[in-house]
Amino acid sequence: EPEVTQTPSHQVTQMGQEVILRCVPISNHLYFYWYRQILGQKVEFLVSFYNNEISEKSEIFDDQFSVERPDGSNFTLKIRSTKLEDSAMYFCASTKTRDSYEKLFFGSGTQLSVL
Amino acid sequence: AQSVTQLGSHVSVSEGALVLLRCNYSSSVPPYLFWYVQYPNQGLQLLLKYTSAATLVKGINGFEAEFKKSETSFHLTKPSAHMSDAAEYFCAVRTSGNTPLVFGKGTRLSVIA
Numbered sequence: 001e002p003e004v005t006q007t008p009s010h011q012v013t014q015m016g017q018e019v020i021l022r023c024v025p026i027s028n029h030l031y032f033y034w035y036r037q038i039l040g041q042k043v044e045f046l047v048s049f050y051n052n053e054i055s056e057k058s059e060i061f062d063d064q065f066s067v068e069r070p071d072g073s074n075f076t077l078k079i080r081s082t083k084l085e086d087s088a089m090y091f092c093a094s095t096k097t098r099d100s101y102e103k104l105f106f107g108s109g110t111q112l113s114v115l
Numbered sequence: 116a117q118s119v120t121q122l123g124s125h126v127s128v129s130e131g132a133l134v135l136l137r138c139n140y141s142s143s144v145p146p147y148l149f150w151y152v153q154y155p156n157q158g159l160q161l162l163l164k165y166t167s168a169a170t171l172v173k174g175i176n177g178f179e180a181e182f183k184k185s186e187t188s189f190h191l192t193k194p195s196a197h198m199s200d201a202a203e204y205f206c207a208v209r210t211s212g213n214t215p216l217v218f219g220k221g222t223r224l225s226v227i228a
Binding site: 003009041042043044045048056058091093100103108109 | 124147149151156157158159160161164166205207209210211214215216217218219220221
């Protein structure tokens with residue numbers, strides 16, 4: 001089965017630094033998502049992206065966050081100035097359509113540790 | 116807004132025993148419901164989904180779930196646990212349109228030999 005690829009698997013950074021989390025969605029998918037899971041808490045929606053623009057974003061996705069599809073294959077999440085509370089597992093996902101019954105294909109996640 | 120509640124953050128069963136992982140949903144419109152599983156160091160993988168075609172849904176690896184509207188539940192079951200079932204299980208809900216998939220907190224399943 002095709003896979004969503006995320007790199008790196010683990011990122012350690014100092015508070016205040018910028019980080020970029022990278023994802024390669026499945027090649028014929030058109031809708032892309034970022035989710036995160038803080039240890040012991042729910043998997044939370046951050047943002048959805050289609051046609052080179054944000055479709056929807058949650059309250060968590062403030063001005064410190066941005067997403068980009070810089071080329072035809074990568075989908076990135078940037079955190080401009082990391083905070084301790086940004087430490088979490090970040091999951092990228094993609095789907096072919098926006099149908100609500102469509103399953104999301106998830107990557108294996110990037111564990112972000114902010115020190 | 117839709118939400119799901121998973122009862123029990125950790126469930127432990129003996130190998131060969133019944134697995135029951137509970138999920139209750141809240142939605143003002145008919146929901147689409149999903150169970151995802153995460154094995155160690157892997158991504159979230161779809162186990163099964165309910166899309167209103169049938170209330171009893173069969174998924175991969177012998178798992179199934181039953182949609183009960185009267186109880187607003189979508190519990191996941193497997194008749195006989197295997198060691199390889201040890202993982203984190205997430206219930207999720209989505210409604211019509213491009214609404215985000217909303218997850219529960221997850222239940223960690225341990226299988227004891």
